[in-house]
Amino acid sequence: MQLDSASGWCRGINHCPSPNFNARPAGEISLLVIHNISLPPACFKTGHVQALFQNRLDPGAHPYFEGIAELRVSAHFLIERDGEVSQFVSCLERAWHAGVSSFEGREGCNDFSIGIELEGTDDQPFTDLQYTALIELTRQLRQAWPGITVERICGHSDIAPQRKTDPGPCFDWERFRQAVQQVRGGNE
Incomplete structure (x- = not known):
């Protein structure tokens, strides 16, 4: 994986272009938001997340899909349980991942953030392969956009606490932050 x-766009990963994006307003990319998703809930490697982000989700394929098939959402990246990474939206564009959100008093986090979905649920640990891919991707994003400091990496639950719980209590923030700081040489 190599970010251009x-x-x-990253080279060496799956590209699954989503129509669910628009132009970012002028300004910086300075926030990284980590999410979790699985479709149906707690089912993995189904291809349904890709279908949702590409507006191809069949509402008849599972009862859960009836309530979400019409959503128009996306993220920049998805990291599946086996560490496979897919990209849906260029980091230079505004993916529709955060919804109504606020970080440090600034509304509309989609304007200045990159969204990474981890295939998973709030109540299941993420895999070592996911952490490895997430750390490498984060390293490249931070190199390209130095405004993404360790303090500006958060969960969806941090920017939309009344609506969202992801990435959930099973996400190992300490492991992730220590690895990210080590990659940067601990200069933060």
Whole structure:
């Protein structure tokens, strides 16, 4: 995986372009938001997350889908349980991942953030392969956009606490933050 900061796309990963994005307002990319998702809930490697982000989810494929098939959402990246990474939206564009949100008093986090979905649930640990891919991806994103400091990496629950719980209590923030700081040489 290699991020091309000029295009905002990573080479060496799956590209699944989503129509659910628009232009970012002028300004910085300075926030990384970590989510979790699985479709149906707690079912993995189904391809349904990709279908949702590409507006192809069949509402008849599972009863849960009836209530979400019409959603128009996306994220920049998805990291599946086996560490496979897919990209849906260029980092230079505004993916629709955060919804109504606020970080440090600034509303509309989609304007200045990158969203990474981890395939999972609030109540199941994430895999070592996911952490490895997430750490490498985060390293590249932070290199391209230095405004993404360790303090500006958060969960969806941090920016939308009344609505969201992800990435959930099973996400190992300490493990992730220590690895991210080690990659940068601990200079934060």
